[in-house]
Amino acid sequence: MTASSDVAGSAAVDPRARRPAGSAYFSCKDVHSYYGESYIVQGVDFDIAEGEIVALLGRNGAGKTSTLRTIARTDVPELRQGEIWLDGRPLHTMKAYEAAGEGVGLVPEDRRIIQGLTVAENLQLAQIAPPVGWSIERIYELFPRLGERRNQEGTTLSGGEQQMLAIGRTLARDIKLLLLDEPYEGLAPVIVQEIERTLEQIKAIGITTVIVEQNAIAALRLADRAIILDTGRVAFDGTAQEVLDNAELRQEYLAI
Ligand SMILES: Nc1ncnc2c1ncn2[C@@H]1O[C@H](COP(=O)(O)OP(=O)(O)OP(=O)(O)O)[C@@H](O)[C@H]1O
Ligand SMILES: [Mg+2]
Numbered sequence: 001m002t003a004s005s006d007v008a009g010s011a012a013v014d015p016r017a018r019r020p021a022g023s024a025y026f027s028c029k030d031v032h033s034y035y036g037e038s039y040i041v042q043g044v045d046f047d048i049a050e051g052e053i054v055a056l057l058g059r060n061g062a063g064k065t066s067t068l069r070t071i072a073r074t075d076v077p078e079l080r081q082g083e084i085w086l087d088g089r090p091l092h093t094m095k096a097y098e099a100a101g102e103g104v105g106l107v108p109e110d111r112r113i114i115q116g117l118t119v120a121e122n123l124q125l126a127q128i129a130p131p132v133g134w135s136i137e138r139i140y141e142l143f144p145r146l147g148e149r150r151n152q153e154g155t156t157l158s159g160g161e162q163q164m165l166a167i168g169r170t171l172a173r174d175i176k177l178l179l180l181d182e183p184y185e186g187l188a189p190v191i192v193q194e195i196e197r198t199l200e201q202i203k204a205i206g207i208t209t210v211i212v213e214q215n216a217i218a219a220l221r222l223a224d225r226a227i228i229l230d231t232g233r234v235a236f237d238g239t240a241q242e243v244l245d246n247a248e249l250r251q252e253y254l255a256i
Helices: 002-009 064-072 096-101 119-126 136-142 144-148 159-171 189-205 216-222 240-245 247-253
Strands: 026-035 038-048 053-057 078-086 104-107 177-181 208-212 225-230 233-239
Touching (some): 026 064, 038 064, 064 208, 104 159, 119 136, 216 240, 240 247
Parallel strands (some): 053 208, 104 177, 177 208
């Protein structure tokens, strides 16, 4: 009966107030992670407010993907030091499936559409375990192209359509933090614009999002804030507008 005694012991605590006062919705605190002996994420610290969109930028190899994977608690890179908190939950103590259950939604760069399944089946599979997020009909409203192609095998979609399916599949789960790794990679400008418009809609709904992009200007247009990584550390943390206005900063860390 430990559960009931716990409840009795914390009767004065509002169960909705899971986060200690003053703590951020999401935070990485001195996060270090490794691929074997390769030390890659070298003490990353940042907070994100609920509903904020953050562009995580930096040159090739700066550690952007590794940071997203560390947050999502994938097997590699291995988190060896630091804490990661989402809405009062300690992600640093969890495995990837547990972090996913707490609402971390990673859309990986390679999209991972499941072979042999239709668009509809790929979306249904995401809803096999609760908590369920958006209905499949709502995902088709956001991405009409997916609705038109619901019976087509997912791996035969165009690159842009596969990116839509990868994002749609993540929204099909009940997520609190959307992690997008290069959603515009390899896509024609017209498709980038189409996905940008969808991300604007996701932003309007208020889903807390981290977007990693080589196309920094596109990411900064969408984002409220920008964090620039350099060799596994935070080199800049400020508003997206500050980066857009600061040519020196862009030249030094983004080469644009
Ligand atoms: N599985 C791995 N094993 C060993 N080292 C790795 C592994 N994956 C990435 N790295 C190294 O970690 C560093 C950071 O890589 P990461 O993929 O996080 O960079 P990135 O900022 O996402 O770069 P890009 O813009 O090219 O995608 C790089 O030096 C890379 O070679
Ligand atoms: Mg990367």
